[in-house]
Amino acid sequence: MASLKNSCFNKVRMCIFPKFYTYNTEDPEDYAFAGNETDGFDFTHFNPKFWAKLEKRISQLDELGIQADVILLHPYDKWGFSKMDKETDILYLKYAVDRLSHYKNVWWSLANEFDLLPWKSVEDWETYARVVMRRDPYGHLRSIHNCVKLYDHTHPWITHVSIQRIDVYKTSEAVTDWRKQYQKPIVVDECAYEGNINFGWGNITGEEMTRRFWEGCIRGGYLSHGEVYVQHKQIWWAHGGKLHGTSPERIAFLKKVMEDVPDGSAPLELTDGNHEANWDVPCLCKEDDHSYYLYYFGFFRPAFRTYELPEGCSYEIELIDTWDMTIKKLPGTYSGSIKIEMPEKQYMAIRMRRV
Incomplete structure (x- = not known):
């Protein structure tokens, strides 16, 4: 929270369910459902302690003027949350929206990398989108995020395109084509990460991250930053902590330039x-x-x-x-x-x- 307070960023993507993946393998203190990994989870009862913590963080973000892009489902899982049956998914979605929709800074992301959840069909996602819309009286922004395969963002429930670059080299340059294709705001929620880890998505330079931001903004889009430097015990992408890269201050400079762009440009x-x-x-x-x-x-x-x-x-x-x-x-x-x-x-x- 301290890092965000002193940064230029005004939106944070955040998961409800814990994430099990490289550099992020520890169990959380609390879970959305009652229970734990050892004893199992009760998928009919929610854990009030967890939800109270989540609400506190969303409220703190709001105080800083930061939007909370809440990711409802994702595939990086060892606890069984990604493979709940459809009835449990719907029960969970209703509860999550009921708990969080009154926060004015909430966005809904149905999934992070939906295409890595192949056991959920397009019909499932469309059903889940209707559930979210019916339970949310305030009409918060809604989207769904991809890994490789793009969702059909022409569906009317999608208010903006949350998209991950699908080419190793061409990233924010594609904003021009996506704006024409979908006729909706384009948010490049993963244009890769500044850092030095072994994966290609996590070792671009600060110069390249800054270039992608400028390229995307000039083309009429919006972009999200991320950072993964392996030598630091806390990796921002997984654990928060401090930002160590060279791009955030340059992104802040870009933000000031964009604030001076005349309306109607x-x-x-x-x-x-x-x-x-x-x-x-x-x-x-x-x-x-x-x-x-x-x-x-x-x-x-x-x-x-x-x-x-x-x-x-x-x-x-x-x-x-x-x-x-x-x-x-x-x-x-x-x-x-x-x-x-x-x-x-x-x-x-x-x-x-x-x-």
Whole structure:
């Protein structure tokens, strides 16, 4: 909680059931159901002590302005919670929604990596979604998260797309296609993790994590951060504790830049009538009045950039170093055909504001 309080993050994904997986193999203090692993669980009775703890944490998150994306089911299990029968699943879902729906900061994630629960059919998930909707009088946000196989996010109960990257290399670049495909907000809830563990999903650099955030935001999406550094006894992804990576402060810098983006802005699509220099890098802009353009260059590092600015418009231009977290305003104003000198450095952005 202390780490989150001092961070820029405003949403946390959190499971109700414990998770048994690499780096996360210890039994929890309490369980959602009465009982324990040794004596067995009573799937007809819930454990009030556990639920009171969970409510306390959700309330604390709310005080910090953080949304609690509550994961209702997941496959990483040794206790039997992932293989409860359908009647027990429904009993549990009703109880969970009844207990938690009055918290204004709750979202519902039906599952983390639903496709790793092959014994639950699409019809089951659709039934579970109806149960959640009927028990929730406040209409909290709802989605379902994948591992490899994508759920059909066109279903009307899904309010936003919670998605894990499905390609080792292409991640937040796919936000453009997903927005067109689903016509819903895209939340890349796993674009991989900053860290150094042996799994490919958990050893990208802080630079690459920051790049993926910028790329996804400029394309009109939202992203979640995660961290797994094996040398630290507490791994954030599993146990919380302290954040050790280099990306969180850069993500905070990005958040401030995004807060300055004018209302009504959207990703710029390549057409004959807009900036000719937007075919190779994403741009977030307010195209209706040509008042704002934010270009992100990612791993490209040009020495200069030319633009044909909209006729009759003058701009103040800033160079943004997204890694060093600096903003340099260029002297004067710009109009017509221009050339911007750049530092031949990766992770740069150009911001233009009409004057």
